[in-house]
Amino acid sequence: MLKIDQVGFHGYGYPLHYNFEAPSGSLTLISGPSGQGKTTLLSMIAGFINPQGGRIIFNNQVLNNIAINKRPISMLFQDHNLFPHLSVYYNAALGLTSSLKLTPLEKETLEHMASELGILQLLDKYPEELSGGQRQRVALARVLLRKRPLLLLDEPFVGLDQFHIRKALETIEKQREKYNLTILLVSHQYELIEKYADQIIVI
Amino acid sequence: MRSLSYPIILFLLILILGSLGSLFIVSYAKPWQTIFDDYLYDVLSFSLKQAFISSFLSLIIGLLMTRSHIHATNSSLKKFVGKALGLPFILPTMVMIQILLHLFGHNGWFKLPFSMYSESGIIFTHIILNVPFVVFLMRQVWEEIPQEHWRTAKHLGFSSWQFWKIIEWPMVRSYLLHAFVPVFLLCFTSFTPVLILSPTPTQVTLEVAIYQSFMFELDFGNIVGLVLLQLFVGLLILFLFPNLLPFKHEKTSYMVKSVEIVSRAERFFHDSIIYFTLFVLLMMGLALLETTLDANMFEVYFSSEFFMSLIRSTLIACLAGVISTVAAVGLLKCPFIQTMQSYISILPVVIPTVTLGAGLYIFIGRHFPDLSLLFVILINALVGLPFALRLLQGRLHAVHRKYHQRILEIRLTPEQQWKFVEKPLLYPSLKLSFALVTAISFGDLGAIILFSSHENPTLTALMYQYIESLDMQGSACIAFALLVCISALFIFIQNMGGTRAKN
Numbered sequence: 001m002l003k004i005d006q007v008g009f010h011g012y013g014y015p016l017h018y019n020f021e022a023p024s025g026s027l028t029l030i031s032g033p034s035g036q037g038k039t040t041l042l043s044m045i046a047g048f049i050n051p052q053g054g055r056i057i058f059n060n061q062v063l064n065n066i067a068i069n070k071r072p073i074s075m076l077f078q079d080h081n082l083f084p085h086l087s088v089y090y091n092a093a094l095g096l097t098s099s100l101k102l103t104p105l106e107k108e109t110l111e112h113m114a115s116e117l118g119i120l121q122l123l124d125k126y127p128e129e130l131s132g133g134q135r136q137r138v139a140l141a142r143v144l145l146r147k148r149p150l151l152l153l154d155e156p157f158v159g160l161d162q163f164h165i166r167k168a169l170e171t172i173e174k175q176r177e178k179y180n181l182t183i184l185l186v187s188h189q190y191e192l193i194e195k196y197a198d199q200i201i202v203i
Numbered sequence: 204m205r206s207l208s209y210p211i212i213l214f215l216l217i218l219i220l221g222s223l224g225s226l227f228i229v230s231y232a233k234p235w236q237t238i239f240d241d242y243l244y245d246v247l248s249f250s251l252k253q254a255f256i257s258s259f260l261s262l263i264i265g266l267l268m269t270r271s272h273i274h275a276t277n278s279s280l281k282k283f284v285g286k287a288l289g290l291p292f293i294l295p296t297m298v299m300i301q302i303l304l305h306l307f308g309h310n311g312w313f314k315l316p317f318s319m320y321s322e323s324g325i326i327f328t329h330i331i332l333n334v335p336f337v338v339f340l341m342r343q344v345w346e347e348i349p350q351e352h353w354r355t356a357k358h359l360g361f362s363s364w365q366f367w368k369i370i371e372w373p374m375v376r377s378y379l380l381h382a383f384v385p386v387f388l389l390c391f392t393s394f395t396p397v398l399i400l401s402p403t404p405t406q407v408t409l410e411v412a413i414y415q416s417f418m419f420e421l422d423f424g425n426i427v428g429l430v431l432l433q434l435f436v437g438l439l440i441l442f443l444f445p446n447l448l449p450f451k452h453e454k455t456s457y458m459v460k461s462v463e464i465v466s467r468a469e470r471f472f473h474d475s476i477i478y479f480t481l482f483v484l485l486m487m488g489l490a491l492l493e494t495t496l497d498a499n500m501f502e503v504y505f506s507s508e509f510f511m512s513l514i515r516s517t518l519i520a521c522l523a524g525v526i527s528t529v530a531a532v533g534l535l536k537c538p539f540i541q542t543m544q545s546y547i548s549i550l551p552v553v554i555p556t557v558t559l560g561a562g563l564y565i566f567i568g569r570h571f572p573d574l575s576l577l578f579v580i581l582i583n584a585l586v587g588l589p590f591a592l593r594l595l596q597g598r599l600h601a602v603h604r605k606y607h608q609r610i611l612e613i614r615l616t617p618e619q620q621w622k623f624v625e626k627p628l629l630y631p632s633l634k635l636s637f638a639l640v641t642a643i644s645f646g647d648l649g650a651i652i653l654f655s656s657h658e659n660p661t662l663t664a665l666m667y668q669y670i671e672s673l674d675m676q677g678s679a680c681i682a683f684a685l686l687v688c689i690s691a692l693f694i695f696i697q698n699m700g701g702t703r704a705k706n
Binding site: 046048068069070073074075077079080081083084085086094095098099100146 | 349350351352354355357358359360361362365369370373
C-alpha cells in the first residue's frame with residue numbers, strides 16, 4: 001500500500017499538503033486544475049523533490065531517504081521522455097537495462113510489449129519521426145518494462161486519440177493485474193479513465 | 204529611429220564596398236604573382252596551423268571545464284568562477300597578456316616547458332583567452348538538455364559513463380563545430396597576442412602581417428594581398444559553415460543540483476577543476492597587483508602622457524559606444540538587417556580590426572591623415588556594432604511581441620512608438636550595449652596602433668610602447684589602470700539613470 005502521510009511542500013510560495021492512501025494493486029486517478037501540485041506530488045514520490053515534512057510509505061517502507069534509482073518506482077513524465085538520438089528500440093530498452101545490451105529473452109519481452117502498445121513497426125524509427133501519441137506509447141513501454149511495483153504516470157495520454165487511450169489503458173490494466181502494480185495516474189482525460197480507476201483524488 | 208535605418212545602411216555599404224573596391228583597384232595595378240610570394244605562404248600556413256591547434260586544444264579544455272562547471276557541487280563557487288570567466292570578454296587582451304607574461308614569462312612565477320615568446324607561447328595564450336569563450340558557448344548546450352532527461356537518467360540509475368554516452372555526448376557532438384569555428388576564426392585573426400609574442404617575422408598571423416606591411420613598408424600591393432587573403436579565408440569559412448555560427452539558446456532547464464548524476468569520485472574531480480580554475484584566476488589577479496605595486500606608479504600615473512592617453516581612450520571608447528548603439532537601434536528597425544543578424548554577428552571575426560582598418564585607410568584614410576582618431580572611433584564602432592545588435596535585438600523583439608497590437612490600436616507614429624514605448628523599455632539594454640562597446644573599444648589595440656600610435660596613443664597603445672621597450676612594470680601600471688577604468692566605466696554606465704531604467 002502507498003501511504004502519503006501529511007506530506008507538505010512550500011517551494012512555490014504557497015503551501016501544498018497531501019494526505020491519502022492507495023491500496024496495493026489499485027489505480028488512483030489524480031485530477032484537478034493546472035498548477036495545483038499534481039506533478040509536484042509525483043515528483044516528491046519519485047524523489048526529484050524533497051518534501052518539507054511528512055512521510056511517503058510504500059509497502060511499509062519509508063521512501064523519503066531512499067535514492068531515486070533505488071525506489072520501487074517507475075515514472076512517466078509529461079514531455080521529453082525519449083532521447084532524440086536513440087531509436088525507439090533503444091529508448092524502450094532503457095527500461096530493461098541502461099547498458100543497452102539486451103539478452104535474447106529481454107529482446108523478446110521488449111517486442112512483446114511493443115506489440116501490445118502498437119509500436120512494433122516503429123522500433124527502428126527515431127522520436128522525431130513519431131507523432132506525439134506514438135512517442136507517449138514508446139515512453140509507456142519503457143515504464144512498463146521496468147516492472148517496478150509503483151507506477152507514476154504524469155499525463156501519459158497527452159496527444160493520444162480515444163482509440164489509443166483505451167488501448168494503452170487496457171495494456172496498463174493487464175500489467176497491473178499481472179504484476180499487482182500500484183498506479184498513480186495524473187490526467188485531465190477524466191471521463192475516459194474514470195471507469196478504470198479504483199479511486200479518484202481531486203486536488 | 205526608423206528614418207535612421209536607411210542612411211546608416213547606406214553609410215555602412217559605402218564604407219564596406221568602398222574599402223573592398225579600393226583594395227581591388229590597388230591590387231589590380233600589382234601583378235598577382237608578386238603579391239602571393241613565399242612570405243605570404245609562410246604567414247598563411249602559420250596562421251592556419253596555430254589557429255587549428257589553439258582552437259582544438261581550447262575546445263578540449265573548454266569542454267572539460269564546462270562539464271566540471273555543470274557537475275561540481277559547490278554552487279556559490281561555481282557561480283563566482285562562472286562570472287570570473289566572463290572577464291576575458293571585457294578585459295583588454297593586452298592586460299591578459301601582461302598577466303600571463305608575469306606568471307609564465309622569463310622571470311615568471313611558474314616555469315613552462317617553452318618560452319612565452321614562441322609559437323607554443325602564442326598557442327598557450329590563445330587557449331587561455333579562448334577557453335572561457337568555449338565554456339560560455341558549451342554551457343548553453345548543457346542548459347538545453349531537458350530537465351526530464353536529467354531526471355530519467357537518475358531514475359534509471361545511469362552511471363556517469365552512461366550519462367555522458369547517452370545524454371551529454373550526443374548533445375555536445377552536435378554543437379562541437381559551432382564552438383570550434385568561431386574559436387578557430389578568433390585565433391586565425393588574432394592580432395595582439397601574436398604581435399607581442401611572435402618570435403620571428405614569419406611566425407605571424409595575417410592580421411599582424413598586414414600591420415607590419417602597413418607600418419614598415421607601406422607597400423599597398425602587399426597589404427592588399429594580405430587583406431584579400433584574410434577576407435577570403437574568413438568568408439570561405441562563413442560560406443562553408445553558414446548555419447554553424449550562432450547558437451540557438453532557448454531554455455535553461457537543467458536541475459543539476461537536485462539530481463546529481465555523477466559518482467562521488469567524479470564529483471571530487473569536477474570540484475578540483477573548479478578549485479584549480481579559482482586558483483588560476485586568483486594567481487592572475489595577484490600577478491597584476493604585484494607588478495603594479497612593484498612599479499613606480501606615481502611616475503607613470505602622474506605623467507602628462509598617461510593623462511592624455513586616458514582622456515583619448517575615454518573619448519574614443521565613449522564615442523564608439525554611442526555610435527555603435529545608435530546605429531544598432533537604427534539598423535534593427537530595418538527588417539532586412541534582422542534577417543541578416545546571424546551573419547552580422549560573426550563579422551568582427553571574419554573582417555577583424557586591422558583588416559577593416561587597412562581597407563578604410565586605403566579607401567579614405569590616406570587622403571585625410573589629420574582625421575586618424577575619427578577613423579579609430581569609426582572602426583571601433585563598426586567592430587562593436589554586431590555586439591550591440593545582438594544585445595538589443597532580443598529585447599526589441601520582446602517589446603514588439605508584447606506591445607505590437609496595442610501600438611496599432613492607439614495608432615502611434617514611429618516617432619511616438621520610439622519615444623513612449625521602445626526607448627523606455629529598451630533603456631537597460633541600451634546602457635548595456637553602450638557599456639559593452641565602450642569596454643571593447645577601451646581595450647582595442649588594432650585600430651589605434653594602425654592609425655595613430657606614437658603621436659596620439661591611447662592607454663593600450665601606451666602599454667604596447669612600454670612592452671616594446673621591455674618596461675614590464677610600466678606596462679603593468681597601464682594594465683591595472685585599464686582594468687580599473689573599464690570596471691569603473693561599466694559600473695558608471697550601468698548605474699546611469701537607474702530609476703528611469705526601472706520605469
